[in-house]
Amino acid sequence: MQDKQFMRETLIEGAKAYKAGRMQRRTFIALLGMAGFGAATLSPRAADAAADRIVLWNWGGQSEECHGNAIGKPFTAATGIPLAFDTSGPLQGKIKEMVDSGNVTADVCDGDLFDAVALGQTGHLEAIDYDVVDRAKTLPGYALDFGVSVILYGYAFVYDTKAYGDNPPNSWADFFDTAKFPGKRSLYKWANGSLEAALMADGVAKDALYPLDLPRALAKIKSIKDDSIYWGSGSEAHSMVVNGEVSMGMVWQNRGRNIEQDTDGRYKLVMNEALAMPGAYIVPRGNPGGREAVMKFIAAAQSVPAQLELFDCLGMTPSNPEAFAQLPTDGQPYAITSAENINRVAYNDPHWWGNNTDEAVNGFLDAIS
Amino acid sequence: MAHTPAIPLQARNMWRYLPRGGWLLVAPLMVLVLGLFLGPLTNIMVISVTDPKPGLGNYAALFQSDALGGILWTTLRVCVLTTAISVTLGYCIAHAMIHALARERNWMLSLLLVSFWISVLVRTFSWLMLLGRNGLVNNGLEAIGLITQPIEFMRNELGVLIGMVHYMVPYAVLPLLASMQTIDARVLAASRNLGASPAQTFWRVYLPLTRPGLVAAALLVFILSLGFYVTPAILGGGKVLMVAEYISVQILVTLRWGTAAMLAVLMLGGVLGLLFVMSRFMKLSTVFGGTKP
Known part of the structure; x- marks a missing residue:
């Protein structure tokens, strides 16, 4: 770097x-x-001379190519404004630092909706202009003042069919039951998804998760600590499974299909009780491209073709309800909002996470270390 | 032994004028260092007593929170163990290198430097491939029937120690090598000649003579270990949380910048304190290759 x-x-x-x-x-x-x-x-940053453009701050990897084709191309065709990338990962602390320093170099961040809650109330973000962006083109509750969900990703798990082929696990309760399903587990290191999974495993209904009962969730996490390892990035989660380090691994749902392919079907994705996460576009206050242009960009990301192409390219699930029925048949088992999955997944509450991330993450780190 | 080289008169005159001119020469660098290094450092100290609210709340949390104590204890334990193992291994390697033929010594030095240059990420993932659950070693041992369950080398504290020691050994070897090279071999011959056994010669003559090198190696390894991030994060499997990773999480994810700044100040204070304590026992300038005592 x-x-x-x-x-x-x-x-x-x-x-x-x-x-x-x-x-x-x-x-x-x-x-x-x-x-x-x-x-x-x-x-x-190298192209400082070019004036009109939108800089998308995202996470690198394939996403540059995918976002460029799905959203960038139609957006540039319609407005004449090119799309550029900063792939260094818009974590909350980095956005805050960028805005506080007064040197804002990104126009739109590929973040989480809870970032919009946390940084919106501290004045680090531009409000979404709902005259340009459409509230109806996302799930109810996921169009907020300072951020709008444009895709969904999720926390699901994969299991080793060789270990549990005859009686496969199908819920978080099975995932946390190391007596019935012996073997190693992997979970996300920074609490998101892991806490919800623990509560569902402990018997909390999937639509009654929030506000999260932290002590209860942490106790459940600790109960399988000796059999668990924890990942910090999508590629790490992937390699823990593909290298056979775990028999059941929590993964980001959009990697499920790749894992099934990479292991020739030995590991299989379970979407039941997956936690849907609203991936959101948020705008750092004082973005260089101006508010008008960036709102048009976000609106472009809501279009049905853009959403379907992102699903095809990255496995990120559409959040625009118009796109749900048009998901390709072979991709439906891996999509959060497909007809077969939409009613059996749980939904993340960005307000709880936006206000409690520090306690949840620190509590989780203390529990696993 | 007290042999002061005679300085020619001309040179002495030059010395008289040098300080003033010298200060002018280093002034730009000093300004740069003060501005770009001490400035941000002061800022961190200020944040540690002002965020989220003015006062010593962040420091008080050290005594109230078990979590912070646990992280500091893990960091200290891992760093002390890494230092002890790396310096011991480094001592053996340096000793072997000193007593090897020049050609062999060059080969050994090249190998050492090559491993010195390999990126920490590459090393970390190599260890996973080698010693992971499905790694070469475990698969090999299972194939010849020595074990039935894979040995847990990685994703725990043992994994972190293996990865860190591997990274640190070259850092331990180089100061030790420099220190051993200055030892006059005739001193050892004299010791043997006066009736000391090989073991006595080593423990009572050779080891004390390499003490500055040992201290330098230990300090270098310990201080570098304190800041380790990637290796513990990956090889520890999330269960070995060291202070560098915790600081990064507090800055990037939980936005508790006050806590992060407090821990950073604590680390800095710890290192300076360590240097101070060492300076009570020996002349630090000898450790860092300055004037002889």
């Missing part, structure tokens, strides 16, 4: 020197070559 940053700065300095006539064209081109011009132009 640091050398990437260094290259960016070198390039910007080089560009300035070239513009001011302090550097020869040949030298500048050589500098571009050395710094890997192709990679650098994709990063927003």
Whole structure:
């Protein structure tokens, strides 16, 4: 990361020197070559000279290609505004730091809806303009003042068919029952999803989860601690399963299909009682591209074709109800909002998490370490 | 032994003028260091007593919260163990290198430096492939029937220690090597000549002579270990929470910047305190390769 940053700065300095006539064209081109011009132009900070554009701050990996095709292309075709990426991951602390420093370089963050609650009430975000963005194009309760859910992802689990083939697990209660289903488990390290799963396993109804009973959830987590390991990123969750480190692993639902393919069907995804998470677009206060353009971008992300393409490319489930019926048949078992899954999943409450993340995460870390 | 080299008169005159000119020469660097390093550092100290509200609340939490105590204890335990093991291994390696032929020594040094340059992420994942549940070692041992259940090398504190020691050994070897190179082999010959056994020569002559190198290696390894992030996070399987990862979570996820700043100040104070204590027992300048005592 640091050398990437260094290259960016070198390039910007080089560009300035070239513009001011302090550097020869040949030298500048050589500098571009050395710094890997192709990679650098994709990063927003190198292209400071370009004026009108929207910078999407997301998590890298395939998402650059997928968001670029699904949302970027139609958006640019309609408005003439190009889409650029910052793939360093918009964690809450980074957004807060960016806004506090006054040097806002991103227009829209691919975050969680609970980020919109937490950072909205501290004044770090621009309000969503619901004259441009459509409240009806997301699930009820997921269009908030400072953020709107444009996709859903989820916490589900996969199990080893070789270990439990005859009597497969089908609920979080089975996941937490290491007597009936012996073997290792993996859970998410930063509490999200893990707490809800623990409560459902302990008998809490899926629509009565909030406010979360933290002590009860943590006690359940501790009960299988000796058999658990914990992951911090999607790729880590993936590799724990694919490398056979666990017999049941909590994963982000959109990776379920890849895991089934990578293991030739040995591991299978269970969508029953998965926790649906509203992935949201949120706008840091004072974004460089201006409020009008970024709202149009968010509206473009709500369109049915964009949502279906994101599902195809990344496995992120559409949040626009119009898209639900158009999900491809072979993808329906893996989608949160498909007809077969929409009524058996639980739904995350962004308000509870927006106000209680610190206690929940710290309590969880204390319980597992 | 007290042998002071005679400084020529001309050079002495030069020394008289150098300080003033010297300060001017380093002034730009000093300004840079003060501005870019001490400035943000002061900011962190300020945050630790102002966020979320002014006062010593963040520091008081150290004594009220079992969680923070647990994290600090884990960090200390892992770092002390890493230091002890790395320095011991490093001592053996450095000792072997000193007594090898020049050609072999160069080979050993190259191998050491190559491992020094491999990224910490690559090493971490290599250990998983080698010692994981389905890793080469476990599969091999199962295949020849030595074990029926895989041995839990990784995703626990043992895994963290293996990964950290592997990373730290070169850091321990280099100062020890430098220190051992300065030892006059005739001293050891003299010790044997005066009737000491090989073991006595080692414990009573060689080891004390390498003490500055030992202290330097231990300090270097310990201080670097305190800041370890990636290795404990991955090889610990989420169960070995060290202070660096905790600080990052408090900044990025829970937005408790006051707690993070307090822990950072505590680490800084701890390291400075450690240096101070060491300085009571020995001249630190010898440790860092300065003037001889």
